[in-house]
Amino acid sequence: MQRKVDYFCAAQWPTFTPPLTRQNAELLKEIVDQKVKAGTLTRRLNACGLSLDAAILGVARAAPLPLTEWARRFERLETSLLLLSRGQEVLVLLSSKDAEAVQAILGVPLGLSDSVHSADRMIEALREARLAAAHGTPERPVVHHAQIADRLPWLPQSIEEAWDTFRRILGAVAAHDEQSNARLLHTLRVFLEHNRSWQAAANALNIHKTSLTYRIRRVEELTGRSLSSTADVAALWLALQAADILGLPGPSDGEGYGPGN
Structure with missing residues (x-):
């Protein structure tokens, strides 16, 4: 059975324009699925106001919401990010400085990877973010992988x-x-x-x-x-x-x- 996927790109736009945001945000899905062409990656990210060198990947476990609702919640956030909603998991490619603001909108704990740097590291970044998210709590809503790496040896490390x-x-x-x-x-x-x-x-x-x-x-x-x-x-x-x-x-x-x- 095919998984329902919703996604959008927020890039300092005052209002949500579905065709444009949906087209741009397809990029995160391609990166996560390792289908993006390396030669076009930098250009396509720049078009969304992001740099892979400075980006981190975030993961949150959240109830499924329609694309229009995510767009409404993020439309006033003056930053650039890619968001992909698949089932009960939300993936976000963002700058680390925006982590707290993004988490506040998501309303659930957010786990963050180390810097992504390249598309080849996306699978590892996803593991890092999921590992960090597993340790998020209402008292600790934003968890960076660097904060828990090598400190929780009882959890799977790959x-x-x-x-x-x-x-x-x-x-x-x-x-x-x-x-x-x-x-x-x-x-x-x-x-x-x-x-x-x-x-x-x-x-x-x-x-x-x-x-x-x-x-x-x-x-x-x-x-x-x-x-x-x-x-x-x-x-x-x-x-x-x-x-x-x-x-x-x-x-x-x-x-x-x-x-x-």
Whole structure:
């Protein structure tokens, strides 16, 4: 199933002009997908008021919004940036000096990569930004990769390590979700985010407590781990953090959990 993609380029324009911004902002999608031609990259970025040498990549986990709503929120920001919304993940190519202003508009924690410098480094920059975003909190809404690099050795330090962690711990759950649309991964995340409170998690999921109990027991069966064990809870949470680093889609995205998504 094809992922819904929205994108635009904000470049110090007083109003939003859909054809122009949509055409220019396609650049970020091409860079992320490694389809941009190196010979035209500098010229196309300059047309949007950006320089790859000075740019950083930002990642935020946010509820999907239509393109027109993102454009409305950013239209008064006097800066240049590229924004790409895919499912529940928002990617932003911006200057580091604008990070706090961009995060304030996004309204959710923003993880930032080191300087991008070249299109060849975009995949690594995306990993850095996702890793930083995984450590964002309301109290720490802007997180730079440089602030956490080498300080969190328990987290995967590469895309390959993240995939290995996720597959070994939650691969069976992801496969079950893909086949049945059971949303067990989402249920597990909500359950842990609510500190394993059955009632609070059930309320957040808008399901009966009995249904939540069944789903969690199913997760335990598929993983061979117990939510009553601190060690197992830590492993499951680590796997969910690996999913965040990978930018795996949320339950409303309608996506699978393979490397190509």
